Amino acid sequence: RVEMEKLIASENPDAERRARFIASFNRGYRSFGGTYTQCTASATEAISRYMKEGETLSRDIASRYGN
The missing domain is CATH 1.10.287 (Helix Hairpins)
Known part of the structure; x- marks a missing residue:
């Protein structure tokens, strides 16, 4: 959050x-x-993947539409 x-x-x-x-x-x-009701290895991996995807999207958007 x-x-x-x-x-x-x-x-x-x-x-x-x-x-x-x-x-x-x-x-x-x-x-x-x-x-994911508990913090398991698969939940941690999912979080990591979502964070990586978000970083990639942010970079792509910034490079394409940035000032």
């Missing part, structure tokens, strides 16, 4: 876009929590 807050703060979206980000994050968070 802290990382998501940082991402939202860095983008500084308008209120409607901010609400959509938060709603999407919360849906994903609840879904992940329903799938």
Whole structure:
């Protein structure tokens, strides 16, 4: 959640876009929590993969659409 807050703060979206980000994050968070009810090796691996994918997407977006 802290990382998501940082991402939202860095983008500084308008209120409607901010609400959509938060709603999407919360849906994903609840879904992940329903799938992985304990901190297992597979849960840790899934988190690692999601983080890596997010980093890749962020870099690609920044390089394509950055200032």
